[in-house]
Amino acid sequence: MMSFKEAEARIKAGEKLTLEQVFGPVDPDDLPEPERSVVVVRYQGRIRWHCSDRDYWILDHKKCDQEWRDCGFDGPPFDPSFRGGMEVVDVDNAEAFLNLPDNNLLSFEWLRKTLVEAMPSAQSWWDVGYLFPVAFVDFDHKRFAGFYNDGPRLERYVPDGWVGEFVDFANTYPEEIFPVADKFWIVDGVDLLHVLNERGQKQVDEAARKKKA
Numbered sequence: 001m002m003s004f005k006e007a008e009a010r011i012k013a014g015e016k017l018t019l020e021q022v023f024g025p026v027d028p029d030d031l032p033e034p035e036r037s038v039v040v041v042r043y044q045g046r047i048r049w050h051c052s053d054r055d056y057w058i059l060d061h062k063k064c065d066q067e068w069r070d071c072g073f074d075g076p077p078f079d080p081s082f083r084g085g086m087e088v089v090d091v092d093n094a095e096a097f098l099n100l101p102d103n104n105l106l107s108f109e110w111l112r113k114t115l116v117e118a119m120p121s122a123q124s125w126w127d128v129g130y131l132f133p134v135a136f137v138d139f140d141h142k143r144f145a146g147f148y149n150d151g152p153r154l155e156r157y158v159p160d161g162w163v164g165e166f167v168d169f170a171n172t173y174p175e176e177i178f179p180v181a182d183k184f185w186i187v188d189g190v191d192l193l194h195v196l197n198e199r200g201q202k203q204v205d206e207a208a209r210k211k212k213a
Contacts, residue, residue: 037148038106040133040169040178042140043094047182049106049133055082056103057135057154059089059144064157090159094139112184115192124200125193132185132193136169136178145169 037054040047058064061078068075078087089097097103111131118128125132134148135155142162146155147169155164169178170193180186185193 036104037134037151038111038131039135039137040182041098042136042138042177043098045140047108047178048098049108049111049184050098051104051106052100052102054134054151054154057137058152058157059137059154059162060157060159061087064152067156088159090162091139091142108182108184112187115185116187119192119195122196122199124203125196126200128196133170136173138177141177145173 036051037057038049038051039057040049042048065075065078083089083102084096084100086093086097098105115128115131118131122128134146134151136143136145136147138144142159144155144158144162144164145167146153146164147167148154153166155166158164170183185191
């Protein structure tokens with residue numbers, strides 16, 4: 001498995017890479033809880049794509065730690081070497097946070113190319129779910145939306161003055177916040193996410209029919 005930066009550089013240079021080269025051999029059953037997660041960020045009017053450890057996106061670790069204590073548990077103290085020592089990520093330190101070496105910046109083109117190459121064999125969203133964002137972090141409007149099937153509830157731990165919500169931001173956020181042009185899964189007017197969901201539903205329906213037979 002190569003780093004995201006290396007993969008992006010090689011693709012930009014014109015090299016055609018397979019998913020196995022980029023991500024290494026992966027069993028689809030292991031994909032729902034990846035070590036790293038993709039997150040879409042709105043900052044200074046621009047949409048950016050990042051990939052890092054999911055804990056990076058617990059913006060307010062103080063609130064997370066307090067919740068552990070409220071439940072009667074002593075969680076580990078915040079590690080000052082973690083994400084540049086930023087215990088709370090807010091608008092005032094957003095740029096430093098987004099530029100951290102471990103907070104990999106992904107290109108829109110790389111995400112789209114990887115998804116398009118995977119579509120012929122992908123049977124449902126689950127086969128390529130690791131490409132899709134688990135959260136939308138809007139530093140311009142202090143709003144955090146999470147949408148994922150498991151893992152820490154990221155939207156619960158946002159700084160004071162922010163709104164945290166669990167919502168399907170890919171389909172519900174308005175154009176002025178998350179423009180269609182910035183959604184890598186919409187290619188030539190075709191919503192590939194919708195296509196993947198339809199494929200998955202077809203599999204579910206087929207399995208149900210076989211069970212009744």
